[in-house]
Amino acid sequence: MKANSPKEVAGQPGSSTLTAGVAGSVKPSRGSAEMRYAIRDVLQVAQQAREAGKRIIPLNIGDPLQFDFSTPVHIIEATYQAMLAGRNGYAPSSGVGEAIEAIRDDAGRQGIENIQDVFVTSGSSEAIEIALASLLNPGDNLLIPSPGYPLYEAALAKFGCEGVPYYLQESNGWQPDPDEIARSINGRTRGIVVINPNNPTGAVYSREVLSGILELVARHGLVAFSDEIYSKLVLDPIPAISLASLAPELPVVTFNGLSKAYLVPGFRIGWGILSGEGKNVADYQEAIGKMLRVRLCANHPQQFAIRPALEADQGHIPPMIEKLRRRRDLIDSLLNSIPGISCVRPQAAFYAFPRLEIAETDHEFVTDLIQETGVVVVPGSGFGQQPGTNHFRMVFLPPEETLRQALHSIGAFAKSRRSLGCRE
Numbered sequence: 044m045k046a047n048s049p050k051e052v053a054g055q056p057g058s059s060t061l062t063a064g065v066a067g068s069v070k071p072s073r074g075s076a077e078m079r080y081a082i083r084d085v086l087q088v089a090q091q092a093r094e095a096g097k098r099i100i101p102l103n104i105g106d107p108l109q110f111d112f113s114t115p116v117h118i119i120e121a122t123y124q125a126m127l128a129g130r131n132g133y134a135p136s137s138g139v140g141e142a143i144e145a146i147r148d149d150a151g152r153q154g155i156e157n158i159q160d161v162f163v164t165s166g167s168s169e170a171i172e173i174a175l176a177s178l179l180n181p182g183d184n185l186l187i188p189s190p191g192y193p194l195y196e197a198a199l200a201k202f203g204c205e206g207v208p209y210y211l212q213e214s215n216g217w218q219p220d221p222d223e224i225a226r227s228i229n230g231r232t233r234g235i236v237v238i239n240p241n242n243p244t245g246a247v248y249s250r251e252v253l254s255g256i257l258e259l260v261a262r263h264g265l266v267a268f269s270d271e272i273y274s275k276l277v278l279d280p281i282p283a284i285s286l287a288s289l290a291p292e293l294p295v296v297t298f299n300g301l302s303k304a305y306l307v308p309g310f311r312i313g314w315g316i317l318s319g320e321g322k323n324v325a326d327y328q329e330a331i332g333k334m335l336r337v338r339l340c341a342n343h344p345q346q347f348a349i350r351p352a353l354e355a356d357q358g359h360i361p362p363m364i365e366k367l368r369r370r371r372d373l374i375d376s377l378l379n380s381i382p383g384i385s386c387v388r389p390q391a392a393f394y395a396f397p398r399l400e401i402a403e404t405d406h407e408f409v410t411d412l413i414q415e416t417g418v419v420v421v422p423g424s425g426f427g428q429q430p431g432t433n434h435f436r437m438v439f440l441p442p443e444e445t446l447r448q449a450l451h452s453i454g455a456f457a458k459s460r461r462s463l464g465c466r467e
């Protein structure tokens with residue numbers, strides 16, 4: 044106790060003051076300086092626009108519950124019943140048994156074999172952080188898609204690791220190119236992140252591309268991380284192939300969760316599935332277990348929503364897809380009719396990543412767009428993009444009338460920009 048007394052902290056025997064800091068201002072970590080989350084960072088600009096009297100149309104956050112989608116009642120009831128039944132204490136660190144079983148069965152239906160571990164987390168976000176933290180040492184790197192979901196780069200910065208971008212091919216429907224990925228692998232590369240279906244492009248990857256990526260995993264002794272959080276929201280008649288299903292013997296961590304297709308992003312329930320040859324992943328599995336234990340557990344009562352979500356009535360999904368398909372078709376045709384904007388048609392999820400032919404940066408374009416029109420989209424640079432290109436990401440979750448208004452404003456804004464001298 045004595046060592047922590049205020050006197051010693053202040054370094055002035057006899058003085059009782061706690062105000063004088065020896066070190067001056069508190070210096071944040073270098074890792075925190077790298078933290079960016081453009082999806083929420085734009086809200087500050089949106090707030091200024093609101094204060095200036097603009098009506099805000101938020102097209103930045105991928106939360107269906109902000110629009111005309113609602114949580115299936117049986118998912119809410121299962122959670123409520125779990126609470127009433129007293130499941131309000133800590134849960135096992137890997138998750139409750141019935142949830143783990145349901146996730147295993149669901150993964151089996153996606154063709155994933157050789158499952159060595161399933162762990163339930165606070166959103167798939169936590170599964171991603173734990174899986175990466177259990178693998179990487181400072182100075183290691185991971186190959187991450189560009190554009191891609193920004194959490195990966197932020198997590199890597201936290202761990203003192205590098206995200207090496209591999210560029211998705213806009214001219215090829217935003218598919219990855221395994222040959223380009225191969226060129227980025229070096230002695231410190233530990234794994235490859237695949238986001239399929241992709242956020243922010245909405246692309247669904249072909250079997251050929253996925254097989255090409257798995258060849259690299261095998262050849263270079265890597266771990267594949269496959270983020271499949273949108274796998275049940277495919278809008279076109281094409282399969283969303285689970286990466287792990289193509290290579291039961293290779294180490295793959297598959298991420299998924301309830302947030303998107305089951306309409307409970309606020310429940311914070313996700314999971315990781317570790318598959319591969321048992322003896323090759325045993326140490327890694329143990330490391331994940333340790334990481335899970337130190338953070339105690341994921342939300343307990345909400346875990347009882349997992350089995351009903353995955354196994355009971357799936358009736359909300361077809362109408363959700365139908366609604367999203369109509370909205371996707373609308374924004375696809377409207378975006379592509381705006382001079383200076385072109386968009387690869389998203390095949391899944393609820394995001395579009397249109398390209399801008401502009402003289403300024405996407406950041407400047409988006410900031411001015413929000414201030415002048417109140418339409419809130421996210422600059423493409425927040426997700427990564429090929430140098431020399433500019434994009435923005437928008438969600439197409441809102442009802443058609445709102446999307447029409449938003450795209451009318453974007454079109455008028457883009458036109459006014461071009462008349463001010465932006466290039467074709």
Ligand SMILES: Cc1ncc(COP(=O)(O)O)c(C=O)c1O
Nearest residue numbers: 166167168192242272300302313
């Ligand atoms: C590709 C991708 N992965 C992971 C997440 C995180 O989802 P959650 O933590 O809600 O499961 C998101 C959220 O938008 C996402 O788009």
